[in-house]
């Protein structure tokens with residue numbers, strides 16, 4: 001039984017056309033003309049309890065819009081959304097207590113006060129008794145590696161510390177469904193790693209369902225077995241991450257190291273040269289001819305080391321984003 | 327039982343809301359200092375006006391000076407409510423729509439209208455609260471008015487109705503920011519309307535009175551509670567006041583629900 005069910009979901013935004021300047025504003029006030037933007041177009045998917053799903057796509061693809069419909073912030077133009085048996089846009093308290101939305105660009109913590117004050121507000125809002133709340137705060141703080149930061153004004157925290165405190169505030173009520181919109185935005189590599197580890201642990205501990213958007217592929221590859229790719233409002237791919245590579249990249253990446261300096265032009269008809277150095281080269285070789293080409297290479301060159309891998313996911317994604325899929 | 331639980335829950339929430347907003351004030355000590363200075367300044371101004379009232383021996387729109395003091399007192403009480411709640415909270419709605427942090431409010435299992443209306447409490451309304459009560463008291467004593475418990479209660483009810491009317495109007499205008507982000511400055515509009523409540527309605531030209539009573543129900547904010555206190559409020563007018571309060575309040579609730587259907591949440 002899937003915990004999230006989405007069918008034919010669409011969202012159109014009406015945006016007022018407004019000419020620049022004062023006269024434009026004036027005219028606009030009397031005759032409003034609208035253009036509609038199709039942000040999401042009849043997408044559908046099911047997600048099971050406990051899954052961590054990566055939701056990726058280029059800027060403006062409709063990821064945030066979809067997440068906002070899933071958590072009930074905005075009403076769909078058409079289609080069906082069901083999250084753990086609820087219609088999100090009704091925003092029933094029972095539903096709201098079961099979900100959370102974390103946005104990398106927006107924060108709920110009170111800027112001038114230490115996070116602990118915001119946490120107390122949230123405890124009251126979710127009706128968590130004081131004792132239970134302080135127990136949960138301790139537990140989550142430990143998982144997030146937060147200590148005295150909780151007692152320092154938010155405005156004096158670093159971006160990473162703030163994001164971790166945001167996560168704590170968003171998870172105090174132990175939601176079982178997490179919508180995370182770029183939770184690692186702007187974080188350095190170490191902080192990203194921390195947040196990722198934390199999300200993984202939270203998922204394991206509470207069997208939480210997580211939908212995650214991120215423009216850092218490392219977030220996706222390390223957390224998500226399954227990904228949804230959306231482009232121009234349409235669902236483009238839904239399946240295992242590994243399969244995306246096979247499906248959209250017909251080649252594999254071969255790295256060769258030679259014992260001697262070689263003439264790189266000789267390598268041209270083996271595959272596409274990505275990068276070349278004095279003694280090493282990276283080649284993209286079609287999967288179908290791979291064994292034979294490798295064989296030939298080994299026969300014709302004096303090779304010290306050889307490595308075969310999938311091309312980096314970023315390349316595949318960027319290919320998908322720029323619509324260069326053959 | 328269930329009701330009591332809900333009330334307790336909301337009391338706890340309000341306690342957290344207001345203690346955090348007081349802590350924020352304390353974070354900025356200079357600001358606190360300036361605000362206290364300006365409150366003292368305001369107070370001095372009111373007292374000056376007051377002393378002028380005492381030297382004059384006249385009536386205003388048929389109200390003797392000491393009874394118009396009572397009106398001024400109610401006006402000051404309204405102002406206290408405005409400074410403590412309406413202004414800090416409702417002007418924030420526009421900002422929250424603009425920067426999209428309204429999202430967090432809407433995703434909490436609490437009534438969003440209650441949250442938005444009572445999230446912060448500004449202590450700077452408290453002096454006006456005290457001054458207002460003192461003004462009403464002086465007016466009653468100087469005018470040799472006898473007030474029985476019943477008229478006290480009725481006056482209180484009418485005053486609450488006035489607050490509800492003002493609140494609902496203010497909240498209504500603030501809700502339109504869902505569509506017209508930025509266009510309104512509800513504060514300025516309403517403050518200037520409000521000032522007209524300083525004087526008895528009958529002090530205004532005949533043509534303005536219906537407007538101030540029914541279109542912008544200023545009369546119900548100050549004049550009617552004062553009349554009720556003195557036992558001279560027409561019963562029908564009080565009924566109209568109660569009705570307007572209920573209608574406005576219910577309308578504000580439904581209008582907010584309706585507005586939220588159009589909320590698109592600032593893009594991020």
Ligand SMILES: Nc1ncnc2c1ncn2[C@@H]1O[C@H](COP(=O)(O)OP(=O)(O)OP(=O)(O)O)[C@@H](O)[C@H]1O
Nearest residue numbers: 013039058059060061062063064065590591592593
């Ligand atoms: N509140 C809004 N009003 C009008 N149009 C909007 C609004 N929010 C988003 N859009 C438009 O809808 C489309 C999808 O936006 P959305 O924010 O969902 O993209 P996204 O996939 O989250 O992109 P990003 O990776 O940049 O965050 C965009 O064309 C955007 O301009």
Ligand SMILES: [Mg+2]
Nearest residue numbers: 063064181594
């Ligand atoms: Mg987005």
